[in-house]
Amino acid sequence: MAPSPRDAKPELKVLMNETAEAVNRTMDRLLPAAEMAEDRLYAAMRHGVLGGGKRLRPFLAIHCANLFNVDTNRSRRVAAAIEFVHCYSLIHDDLPAMDDAALRRGHPTVHRAFDEATAILAGDTLLTLAFEILSDPETHPDPYVRCELVKSLAQAAGGHGMAGGQMLDIIGETQEFDLGTISRMQRMKTGKLMAFACESGAILGKASEPHRRALCNYAHDLGLAFQVTDDILDVESDPQDTGKDSGKDAAAGKSTFVSTMGKSEALQRAKMLIKQSSAHLKIFEGRAEILKDLAEYVLARRA
Amino acid sequence: MAPSPRDAKPELKVLMNETAEAVNRTMDRLLPAAEMAEDRLYAAMRHGVLGGGKRLRPFLAIHCANLFNVDTNRSRRVAAAIEFVHCYSLIHDDLPAMDDAALRRGHPTVHRAFDEATAILAGDTLLTLAFEILSDPETHPDPYVRCELVKSLAQAAGGHGMAGGQMLDIIGETQEFDLGTISRMQRMKTGKLMAFACESGAILGKASEPHRRALCNYAHDLGLAFQVTDDILDVESDPQDTGKDSGKDAAAGKSTFVSTMGKSEALQRAKMLIKQSSAHLKIFEGRAEILKDLAEYVLARRA
DSSP states (O other): OOOOOTTSOHHHHHHHHHHHHHHHHHHHHHSOOOOSTTHHHHHHHHHHHHSOOOOHHHHHHHHHHHTTTOOHHHHHHHHHHHHHHHHHHHHHHTSTTTTOOSEETTEEOHHHHSOHHHHHHHHHHHHHHHHHHHHSTTTOSOHHHHHHHHHHHHHHHSTTTHHHHHHHHHHTTTSOOOHHHHHHHHIIIIIHHHHHHHHHHHHHTTOOHHHHHHHHHHHHHHHHHHHHHHHHHHHHOOHHHHSSOSSHHHHTTOOOHHHHHOHHHHHHHHHHHHHHHHHGGGGGTTTTHHHHHHHHHHHHOOO | OOOOOTTSOHHHHHHHHHHHHHHHHHHHHHSOOOOSTTHHHHHHHHHHHHSOOOOHHHHHHHHHHHTTTOOHHHHHHHHHHHHHHHHHHHHHHTSTTTTOOSEETTEEOHHHHSOHHHHHHHHHHHHHHHHHHHHSTTTOSOHHHHHHHHHHHHHHHSTTTHHHHHHHHHHTTTSOOOHHHHHHHHIIIIIHHHHHHHHHHHHHTTOOHHHHHHHHHHHHHHHHHHHHHHHHHHHHOOHHHHSSOSSHHHHTTOOOHHHHHOHHHHHHHHHHHHHHHHHGGGGGTTTTHHHHHHHHHHHHOOO
16 A cells, blocks of 8 residues: 555645556566565565555656656556665665664564565565666667666666665764765765656656756756655654654764754755756646646655 | 685686686776775775685686677676676675675675675675676677676576575575475576576677577586585585685585585586586587586585
């Protein structure tokens, strides 16, 4: 069950739920329950992936691809690959050696529901599966497109992207970061995969360079705003809403936007970023309203 | 420094050292030491990759590619990608939640030299980097070739390959396996990546189907023989030779070829597999002698 995006306006809420359900079906199909002894691995992957989630990155991938009339079977496969990478990062981030989280999306984390070794392998396998999906001709008949998807995802998820950002996040527990470093960390940790989600739509649609750049700029501002609001939610939210523990960043001594600039300035910053993100979409001449609505939702969300 | 393959015959020994050094240079170039705060991540990756190793999989990739006159810059990049995947699997397998190993190739394991979180991320990033390398035009100008490399590596390393085999290996600590299951586990855990190493040479060289099949069959038998000899070495070797602790499988209660069929029958099996592996190379009419020599070395090695 996908959590209801209750802070979204009604039309967006319907579309978010529909998109999440479509991607959930694709992911379900791509993660068959195995029948052999290693079944446990697939059960853990399914636990880490199919237990809910707003499917924000799949939403971006599919609705950016829609701007270029991409076949939805293709964009859903890419959306699933991106969500697999996102979920692998959550599974590994939740491990005792990292955030040591007990809950995720209101369910026990994978290492709690299974065990640590299985959680490590489930994350590894989801990451690997993402690249298998992108390189498959079913994702796109043109191998140039498939290679570009693989390379861009690897760059977004690797040492100069998500994984590097996670390393910085861990270093930030024992070292105080200035605002520039926090922004850089968040761009790597969250921004690059969100940017790839948007960019993947442009890659699938063989979009012009200006269209592609517009989506990347939108995604960068949106990703940063998402992280600022995440930091705000971490200090003020109800675990019942977010499905995870509150105040964990502060308890871990992490530098966040809120700890560095204070809550009210952080909120101002998020508003400014959302406005800026929507401004990049002007080039689509009113055809990207759904992406603007999503940006507004990111600002308004309570979970 | 690569450990000297002292049980190899002299010409093979020279070639193994030369090949290892060439691949080490390629890997060194592909893993630049970063200068930012996340430097720690790259330092851990370099520790896990560049601390020695026989570079058996790179040897297979490069010398199989040589059968089809593939440009060595291309085969070395693929060899590096495969070794990155192998090293990521070692880093994760050595973690406290898995084998809890203190030593690897005579050096402290990555989580001992750094910490667990860094070791998890270093493994994740090496896996990601491997796919980035394969999808890069520098690896091969033809995108069909690159996509095939990505897809085949993902299949060899994923849930029906290496990661699934590792899951089975863990399950085997608490459950007794019959010989069929042990063979299947080892084919997944070790065989598939070795087979991909050989197959990658055929993919890069756009080899005919019979040539490609011959190399896959060679690799499958070699991989299984490699694992049987590994089990024998685990019970009888000197840690000074192997650079890792002895008797760990028995201590962990794992089912191995040796625990299931006894040492002398295991050795017979390894000899039979090596003979069989070389027989598949007949199709190359004497041009694959170096691969036969390597098979003999796998049988003779003491480390």
